Each structure stands twice: as structure tokens, then as C-alpha cells.
Amino acid sequence: MDDRKIAKNLRRVIFTLADGKQVEGDVFLSPYEAHRHSPQRVGELLNSEEAFLPVKTANGTLQLNVANIIQAITPADEELDDLMMLGKKYTVGITTLCGKEITGEVFVDLPQDSNRVSDYLNQPQRFFPIIIPESVVYIARRFILSVRD
Template structure:
């Protein structure tokens, strides 16, 4: 699967990531978010698209990963209406990212701060260009809600 890995400071690499065809967590294949949020994997293998060399990426030091939305589908609970926030995320290195955060949490804990505090290390932001950016919380300075 094609992805773009973005490091602190903004440098990026286009890579191919190898995913399993099945996962015990749910029906369907493994997603990049599964790899990045797996606490047992510090390094993930990726094939650099430009140099065609194997690269082993240390997940904790990755600021963001961008993939086509089809590879990170937003799984919506058919019995609950999702909460959506249009946001701007500012990373500690100054990079900015705009998009939509969507989640379903119990009503008593459905604030954006509840989601951000309970979200896995990499949380998804849907962008208009049909892409999902998986943002590493360790590199986030702040998340600002935008008016629609």
C-alpha cells in the first residue's frame, strides 16, 4: 500500500508499506493505523518508492503518515451518529494540518478533549483531497476547532 511518511520538520518520503491480508481485530485486512498503533512494533518496514530500498521507520519519531482514504475507511457505527469537528492541528515543529476528526463515544464522554485523550497514539484526520492523515499525538502542540 502506498503512503507518505512525514517527519518532524516536514521532510517526507513516499513508501510502500506491507500489510497483512487479515487481522484478528476486525473483518478485512490490516491498515497502516493498525501498524502504527501497535504497541509491540517500534519499527515498521517500508519500501522507499524513490530509491527502492528497505527502510525501517521508528514509529515514535514519525510525525504523520498520509494515505488514500480508501485504505483507512472511517468505520461508522450504524446505531450512533458520529461527532465531527473540523480542526487545525499544529505540530510542535510548526507544521499545520486541517481536516475533519470523526468519532463515536458515549454521550457523557463525547467532547473533543475526551476523544483526543483516549485516541490511540496515531489518530486519523480526514482531508478534502480524499486522504487520511494519521497524526502522532507525541508531535502535536495543539488542536484548534474551526467554525464550519
């Protein structure tokens, strides 16, 4: 048996699932991201190709199907960095399939002729970060009904 363990950082996240239930727990993040010299963020984990996400809850580890996550909320002081706030800032209201509206800020860092909210939303990501006071909310593209900007 191999006793070596891969070091992971834990990050508290509150998930809202497609059935409306909430799951609170810790996700496991790599201390180093492949494309940067800093720890992995929740958004990078959600936008990876993995279909299931292990979440350490009070009742044990739960494997969440990423395709059924509407949103994930994590503390801004742990998740937010300067790179996430590059570009033009927009205040948006996003309405999800469950009828909830989330109001916050997005930063569009795209070429000058393509820096609208619609250009941002048409990027190939499963989850988009929305910055609200004290939290970063990742919203799944497939559960967005409309975006007001």
C-alpha cells in the same frame, strides 16, 4: 530454508519525520485484521506496539522508527471505511511541533457524556486519524502542539 511467505497488502504512504524530511513508500499490511474481518489499516499498523516499521521505498526497504513519525498520509479511497466515520463529526485544526497546521475532520464515537474532541484526544493511541479531502492523515500524539475545534 522455508519458501513460505505471508501474504501482505501494500499501501502507499507519505511519512513526515521529526527532522522534517519526507519518506514515500509502501507499508506491508495484513489482509486480515485480528479484531475485524477486513484488511488491516495503516492506522492499526501505526498504533501497534512495534517500534520500527518497514517501508518499501524506491531505494530499498527502510526501517522507520515509529516514535519519530510526525504524520502519515495515505489515500482515503483505500484506507477509509464506515467504522472510521461513526460518531459526532468535528472539524479541527491541528498544529504540530514543526508549525504545520492540518485541518480536517475527526469522528468522536464515545459515550454521550464523553464525546468532545478533548475526550477523543485523550484516548490511548499513538496516532489519530484526520480525514482531509482524498486522504487520511495519521498524526502522532507526541508531536501535537494544539488542536483547534
